[in-house]
Amino acid sequence: MEFLESFFGLIGDLTWGASLIPFLVIFGCFFTIVTGFVQFRYFKRMFRVLKKTNQTDNHKAISGREALLLSIGGRVGGGNIAGVAVAITLGGPGAVFWMWAIALVGMATSLVECTLAQLYKRRDGHEFRGGAARSIIHGLGENYRWLATVYSVCLIASFALGFNAFQGNTVAGAAQDSLGIDRIYTAIFLAVIVGFIIYGGIKRIAKSADVIVPIMAVGYVAIAVVVILMNITHIPQVISDIVANAFGIKTAVSGGMGAAIAQGLRRGLFSNEAGLGSAPNVAATADVPHPVSQGIAQSLSVFIDTMVVCSCTAFIILLGNVYVPGAEGIDGIVLTQQSMVAHLGSWAQYYLTAAILLFSFSSVVYNYYLGENALTFMTQKSWPVHILRLAVIAIVFIGAIAPGATAVFFFSDPLMGVLAVINLLALIMLFPTAMRLLQDYRKQLKEGVEEPVFNPEEFADLDIDHTAWKS
Structure with missing residues (x-):
């Protein structure tokens, strides 16, 4: 066991600890600049998908809205509550600024990877x-099947198995600490509900997200808005502290600006998953008129998650x-919980x-689907x-x-770093194809087309499943 821990610790150091975060930032900036700041140019179009329940006549397929909400449900999890608190504790208020920064460039990365996933999707x-x-x-071709297989194995191990154990633990711990509910009852409840949904297939998974995610997101944002309104006069000072700490003008924790950057970027990337290749598994399920349409929509999930x-x-x-600032002892979910109690009672x-x-339940369902999709590839x-499915139900139960x-x-965590490395390599090699799709989308918009439609015949040189683009 010690050997395995050391081995995976080394993998973690070689990915998250050394080069991965700079690469994610650099690639995100590259995608942003070369695409002409696409995430800002089409920002208004991102919200169009929320108004549509199904964009095609295929009512048995997943709509762009359902795919988006499932993606949001996966990205928005315990990291949005506990992870942000850890980032602030270790990096100071300035970490928040760098979380915002990585989200804005990550929106372009997400657009590229989700657009490609849509292009190469297969009908099932x-x-x-x-x-x-x-x-x-x-x-990239059959010569890279080994790379795709490594990616799939890492996706199953990290998301479907590992992260679901942590999600079950988070829910049971919170229920025990605040409500006094014994872990066994929470474990049974989670196992039954998770089993019911995942055995219903992607359609039931998407339908559950369509209900849970709006309630989840709106409810949490609403309580935050109440807190902000109660302290509205302090907002300018808080924003000033965030910016000042982000650039080292003020030092809130040891490490100063460096700690703020490191914690902000790390927690931001862990939360919104842009560049990991996980969200494209869900983005590909949507029945949309053009690959870029869902790419733009998926950028919104990064915005909602972090911003x-x-x-x-x-x-x-x-x-x-x-x-x-600088104090030790309270961090993670306890800091968020005590802060909320201090504001509201x-x-x-x-x-x-x-x-x-x-938050955790939506993440469990999302994590499971990533594992299922990877398994069906192999x-x-x-x-x-x-x-x-049985393993996920058991792991959620045991984790709780x-x-x-x-x-x-x-x-x-180390395997998630491997996912990012593989995905980034693929994105760079496939980026010219993504640009072709984006140019086709822009061309149709300039011609006055309200909703651009993808014609696979114009991309005959690519390995596309033409049946996936028939209404």
């Missing part, structure tokens, strides 16, 4: 499957008196527990999927009932 009955692994195999939800947590903490801890339940047989069991999944 009335549904579609795609993602980084399929983009690699159909975009909206993470900012809500940051203001709840920074507008309160619980957080003391003891009832707020129950509200936060409900938010954690919804095998067309149905029995491995049933084994994965035995918090110490989550230590077994120490490999999750």
Whole structure:
């Protein structure tokens, strides 16, 4: 076991600890500049998908809205509550600024990877499957199948297994601490509900997200807005502190500006997942008229995750008196919980527990689907999927009932670093194709087309499933 921990620790150091974050930032800036700041140019168009329940006549398929909300449900999780608190504790208020910065450039990265996933998606009955692994195999060729397989294995191990154990642990811990509910009851509840949804397939998964995510996001944002309005006169000072600490004008914690940058970028990337290749698995399920349409929509999920939800947590903490810059002892979800209680009273801890339940539950369902999609890339047989479903239900249960069991999944973060490295390499090699799609989209808009439509015949040189682009 010590050897394995050392091995995965080395992988983590070689990815997250050394070069990965700078690469994600550099590539995000590159995609932003070369695409002509596409995430800002089409910002208004991002919200169009929220108004549409289904953009085609195929009512059995997943709509762009459902795919977007499922993606938001996956990105928005415990990291938006606990992770932001850790970033502020270790990096000071300035970490929030760098979280915003990485989200803005990450929106371009997400657009590129999700557009490619849409392009190379494959029809599976009335549904579609795609993602980084399929983009690699159909975009780069059979010679790269080994790379796509490594990616799929890492995706299953980190998201479907490892992160779901942590999500179960988070929910059970919050319910026990604030409501006094024994972990066994939370574990049973989670296992039953998760089993019901994941055995319903992607359509039921998407439908559940269509209901849960708006309630989850709107409810949490609403409570943050109340806190902000209660402290509206302090907002200018908080924003000033965020900017001053971000650039080292003021020092809130040891490490100064360097700590702010490191924590802000790290937590921002962990939260919004831009560049990891995880969200494209969900983006590919949508039945949309053009690949870029869903790419633009998926940029919105990065914006909502970091610029909206993470900012809500940051203001709840920074507008309160619980957080003391440089002090140790209170961090993570406890800091967010105590800050909310200080603002609104003891009832707020129950509200936060409900938010954690919804955040974590949506993440569990999303994580499972990533694993299922990766598994179907490696095998067309149905029995491995049933084994994965049973394994996820069991892991969520064990993670909830035995918090110490989550230590077994120490490999999750290092493997997520491997996912990012593989995905970034593929994105760079496939970026010219993404630009062709973007140029086609822009051309149609200039010609007055309200909603550009993809014509696979114009991309005959690419390995595209033409049946996936028929209404």
